[in-house]
Amino acid sequence: EDSDGKNDASELLSTFIPDVSIGERLRVLKALLRRTETGTAAPIIAAPLHALLSPCPEPAVLQQESLTLTCGTSFSMEALVEWLLTHGFQNTTAVEFPGEFFARGGLVDIFAIDWERPLRIEFFGDEIDSIREFDLETQRSLKTLDSISLGSFTTLLDALHGGVPLTAYLSAPQTLFFLLEPENAQLQGRRFYQAQENPETLFSPEEILREVMKFQFFSVSSIGTAAFGETYSLSMESVERFSGEFSKVCGELDRFGIGQTVYVLCPNEAEKTRLQTIFGETHLAKRNGIRYRLGTISDGFRLVSSRDMVISSSALFRKEEVRRSAVAHKTADRLGDGSATTRGNTQENDSAPSTKTIDSFTDLQEGDxxxxxxxxxxxxxxxxxxxxxxxxxxxxxxxxxxxxxxxxxxxxxxxxxxxxxxxxxxxxxxxxxxxxxxxxxxxxxxxxxxxxxxxxxxxxYICGKNVEPALSPYGGKSWGKMKEEVAESVKELAGEMLETQAARLSRPGISFPVETPLQKEFDAVFPYSETPDQLKAIDAIRTDMASPRPMDRLLCGDVGFGKTEMAMRAAFTAVEAGFQVGIMAPTTVLVEQHLRTFRARMATFPVTIESISRFASAAKQKEILKQTAEGKVDILIGTHRIASSDVSFRNLGLLIIDEEQKFGVRIKESLKKLRSTVDVLTMTATPIPRTLHMSLLGLRDISSLETPPADRRAIETHVVRSQPQLLRNAILREIDRNGQIFFIHNRVRDIQDVADTLRQIVPEARIAVGHAQMTERELEQVMLSFVNHEIDILVSTTIVETGLDIPNANTIFINEANHFGLAELHQLRGRVGRFKNHAYCYLLVHETGILSEVAIRRLKAIEEFAHLGAGFSIAMRDLEIRGTGNILGTKQSGQIGMVGYELYCDLLDAAVRRLRRLPPRExxxxxxxxxxxxxxxxxxxxxxxxxxxxxxxxxxxxxxxxxxxxxxxxxxxxxxxxxxxxxxxxxxxxxxxxxxxxxxxxx
Missing domain, CATH: 3.90.1150 (Aspartate Aminotransferase, domain 1)
Structure with a gap:
């Protein structure tokens, strides 16, 4: 890789074979074949050693089993369908997943496993008229292709029972092998091999290393070893740690002498631009001694000869390096029309309606x-x-x-x-x-x-309850009366919200200064590239804070979508202006999580952050409250205690409420009074449905974070019979990569027995139990231990805290999964896969039990809908109702059951428009x-x-x-x-x- 972060043809050989990465693996193999055929530049293949253990099809077989299609050539549609069926593709009525095709009329849609996008082949008679890539969401064509090559789905699977190593695709004189940290690589490869259920289908690490040694071989190690022939010592040395504080970092950079250069590797263009701005006035930058390149590096180094230094941007501020693509996922728009923030905008859009299949109506089946x-x-x-x-x-x-x-x-x-x-x-x-x-x-x-x-x-009909509604009598008066009752209720709700809004806007608030140099500096050290939603949200929040009227904004978004970062930027804006910030969270565990997150993010800035919770002694809490009243605490985090009469702020300017719907009526009433005097930012982990969002336009200022993290991967889901060896292998695989495990068992009476069984299967694991019949203090202590990674496996009922963000937990077992509903299974599965690691969900059924047809269909559906964005296909209806209840309250949720979710939103929208004297929707x-x-x-x-x-x-x-x-x-x-x-x-x-x-x- 050169200094600009580019290479000839970077190819990724994924770790986990042959599941979701089978397409990536096939693309690598075909790239190697093309190189042999055409003499093109050799690809660079990056892979952990254990990725090489999986066998590959023989090159001649792969070449023979591939199919090339070219526009203008003779090839019948019937012949293509026959080839697809023969090579493992499934015929469906709509292409959704790799390995599927859909033939109708003169068209064949194919989602080839070795293509990132699905393909549409159009025939004119027995001739290929056009080949187009199309968008999976809109089903519309994107770009035209002249020729394509399709890989066989069965070829790779057949290779698992007698294939060749990857080295069969490589030419010995032209290939260089670099093995990084060989001792560690061999250890990881051996662990992976031993953890497999059928290791005999793989090559052993020793076999692969013997194959690798046939090529030009280099071992790269931080510790010298005599095991690999001649040794070369590179003339470089480690870089001393930077202080992490902005003003000090500038001074440390300026100490570099004339003629020395600092190369800073940035993960994306946004980070590069930010650093160029904040370091632009340093002496080093003015003499062109600091240069920026796109790329990542785990540790910085200095060249001994020139004294030049290479370092990552995250190391300057002592941040943990997180590798994340700057490209936003296309699932960003699934819940709406792409507008992430709304502030009383009621202007109609005259453009054509979205072509995305985002309506729950499309899932309508006979009998619904x-x-x-x-x-x-x-x-x-x-x-x-x-x-x-x-x-x-x-x-x-x-x-x-x-x-x-x-x-x-x-x-x-x-x-x-x-x-x-x-x-x-x-x-x-x-x-x-x-x-x-x-x-x-x-x-x-x-x-x-x-x-x-x-x-x-x-x-x-959607209501979020597992209760069948009564059918209406045709022509009766009861339906009309019921609708009138709900319409009257939503009219009252809309009027109350408008009244609250008017009262807030009539009172003077705080006009916070925004876009200050210190705020820009705070934003600059954010280690990720912001999503478009995040940029719109923070812009809307700061616009509200700059206004002389009190802010009351609702920020919606799932865990990991960036709500906390938005809250921290709002809090920083308030603190910089000399005001205090109060943060309310529904549980003590979340309070402690917020405390750690805020302190880590603001460690290099002069901000004092404290929390009041039961984990602190009475004397400690008393001292914190005293300092808060004196104005010595900038940010105070707590549960509903924040709203207690004994908590006094010297100069409160901003209140941040996390999951307000979880607080009681008394707390909500006291919050209503605060809303008219200070700026309020409310956060909820429930994505707000677009229909409700549109109905609330003009009533609430809403920002929605709908773009998932760019590096989030699909959760690999399996329906399996519960067997001790399978449990042990999966648990050890997670523990070996320093991960944690959820084990969901939804019966309190025998949950301890399940935990004891797991202790026998995996005696080396640290296991704890959590359920709703424990005292609140006991449950909080268990959850806190899990958050602090003092526990490997948490055996719990479904009380797993939805707002808790545990990036280390990337495997979940759901015991007796056939007893759960579809949406519940999806929500439980969503507890893992929050970070960049590959996540696993095992839906366990009894080893010998007989499953009903309904249970089989449900488990099959959750297993199939494992791709990113599958939440819409599976559970959007339930999420919509959960979101409605969270935002509008329990009474309104009950009325939704009377008329259904969509009609309720229509009635609310009509009421809002009448009160605001707007014309009805066309x-x-x-x-x-x-x-x-x-x-x-x-x-x-x-x-x-x-x-x-x-x-x-x-x-x-x-x-x-x-x-x-x-x-x-x-x-x-x-x-x-x-x-x-x-x-x-x-x-x-x-x-x-x-x-x-x-x-x-x-x-």
Whole structure:
């Protein structure tokens, strides 16, 4: 690697084979084959020794089993499908994961294991017309390719039962092997080998080392050894540690003599720019003695001959080096439309609606409960194509009466092509043209057909409780009364929030100075590259703090998404201006965690930080409170004790509340009074759903952190029978890398027995038990010991603290996982994988137990949805309700159960708009009943979930340009439009134009 951090072709050979990294492994092998064929620059392969233990397919086999496709060449679609099936790909109705393909019409979508993005192959007859990469989220094409090579999924798997080492791909005269710290590498390789369930399928570390020794070989070690032939000693020496304090670091750099150069390696461009700014005035910089390069280094060094020095940017401030990509994940936008912060902005967006599949409606399955806005709760019975009646006089005998038109807000009619049928005989209603209808079953087996043009009136019923709702009687008055009750309640809620906001804005607050040199310095030593969400959030927070009105901002984001850093920057802004900061957390363990985090982050700045908790003696607490009252404590962290009458601040300017919903009513009331006098920043670990976010516009100032850490990896998930050897191997693997383990067992009565069994299986592990029947002090002590890494395995019930951030815990076992719900399993799995390490989740089932079909489907789903962002696919509904309850309160959560989450948000949005005297949101409600057959045929869109999503999005379009964009997307994703689909889009254009011309129906 040269000084600019570039290399010829860096390739990563991952550690864990053959699971999620199988694609990366295959890309490396194919790169090596291309080098042999074309004579291109040799790649640099970086790998731990134990990554070389997995066998590879023979080069000739890999080359023979690969398939090359080129635009303009003859190759039939049938031949491609046959090749994919033969080589281990699975045929699905929508490509989501590597190893899947979807063939329809003249298109084949392929998610090849050795490609980072899925591919779309379009055929014209038996000729390949185009090859395109497409976005997995939007399903839209990205860029066109001339030619591709597809690797075989089965080839690598077959190699596990008799392959060759990686060295078979290397040419002895042209290959250099560097083994870093050989003793450590051999030890790690041996541990990895011994921890495998079937080590006989791997090469041993000794076998690999013998292969490696056949090449030009260099051992690189910090300690000299006589084991490897001739020794070269590099003329360099260690660098003395920098003090870490900004002003002192500048002085230390300036002591370098004329002619000496300091090379600072920065992990990203943002860090490089920051350091250039803050060190720009030093004498060393002015004489061009400090230079910045992109790259990372574990320890700095000085060249003896020139006295030049190379050091990492993190070492200057004595920060632990954390390697993180500056590229944000594409999952950033899954919960919303990308706007991370909102401050009373109610302007409508005229651009085309998002094409992302972010609606829980798309998961609708037959038998699910739904809410019809006008008629109440029903059960979805599928999608049915209804043909027009043959005779004008023909009347379905089981129709009791047509559905009447409703005239209330948010309650449009079902539509002219819908009828109510009594009993189970579903006959076609009288309509001019064929159209697909949703079949809804109300109480007493009353069936209602809702045309897809009215699909916007139907919502999936979500309430977050495992209780089946009662079906509404069709035509009864109870649904209308229930809706009126909820509407009145949300009107009160909206009015109360607006009143609170008005009171806050009428009082003068503190105008904090922002963007000061010291704040820039504080921001500069942040060891990561900020995500766009974080930059928008801190900008919004500081804008609020600079305003002469008290701030009241809600900051939403999961653990690890950067909430604490945002809070620390806000706190630093307040302290620099001479004000004190109070921080409230719901548990003592979180108080101690915040104390350690704040002290570490502000260690090089003159900030005094203390905490009051039960872990401190009464005398110590008394002294801290005395110093706080005297203004000697800048930041005080505590539980609800912060709001007690005996806690007095000399000059409180900012209050930060972590998870306010976990505090009691009395505490919340006292916080209400504080909100009108000081700046308040409230944090919650629950991502706020976009629908609720939009409903609260103008009521709360909200910032959402939706971008996950750039280096977070998918959690590898396995459903396995509980066996002692498997448990031991997985636990030792985690402990060997200095990690920790959660073991979830959700029965208190025998949890000690489970812990004793684990002690017998892994006697060398430190094990503790935590559950809700322990005293609060006992439980806190156990959790604190786990946080401090005094415990290797925490055996606990599901009381695992959701806000606790334990980056070392990267393996979780969920015992008797078949007894958990899908969302609960996903939330428990989310306790690991918080940091950059590869994380594992084992869903344990009884060694001999028989699982129900429902349990098998649930466990299979959680195992399959292990990719980043899978939380939306699995648990967004539950997270939405949890988020609603957290932000709006328990009473409102109960009312959501009455009408469903989405209708509740609609009612809240309507109430807010009326109170703010804003027009209602634009919807297109026009009945169009023309003698045309208009729908998406099954042969064109075979997947029912995808079809429902398309109908749903189509019903929300409000501009002709949106329809044109939608048509382009259909052609891109599914090929040439059939007649029925073309007519469907024309009908929607007619509906939109009629709406613009104030026409209510066309027949």
């Amino acid at each position: 409960f739904v809410v019809h806005v006008s008629f109440g709760i029903a059960r979805y019975r599928g999608l049915k194509l209804l043909e027009p009646l043959k005779s004008k006089n023909q009347t379905p005998p089981s129709i009791s009466r047509p559905l009447s038109h409703a005239s209330e807000t948010l309650s449009a009619s079902v539509g002219s092509t819908s009828r109510m049928l009594q009993g189970r005989k579903a006959l076609a209603p009288n309509a001019n043209g064929a159209e697909e209808h949703m079949v809804l079953e109300f109480r007493d087996e009353v069936l209602v057909y809702v045309p897809t043009s009215k699909i916007a009136l139907v919502q999936k 919807t297109v409600d026009v009945d169009v009943d023309l003698p045309v057959t208009a729908y998406l045929p099954h042969h064109y869109v075979p997947d029912m979930r995808t079809k429902m999503e398309l109908y749903r999005r189509l019903s929300r379009l409000t501009r002709p340009a949106h329809v044109a964009d939608f048509e382009t997307e259909l052609i891109d994703r599914f090929g040439k439009l059939p007649l029925q689909a073309r007519l469907l889009l024309k009908l929607y254009r007619v509906r939109i134009l009629a709406h613009q011309w104030l026409i209510h129906s066309i027949h």
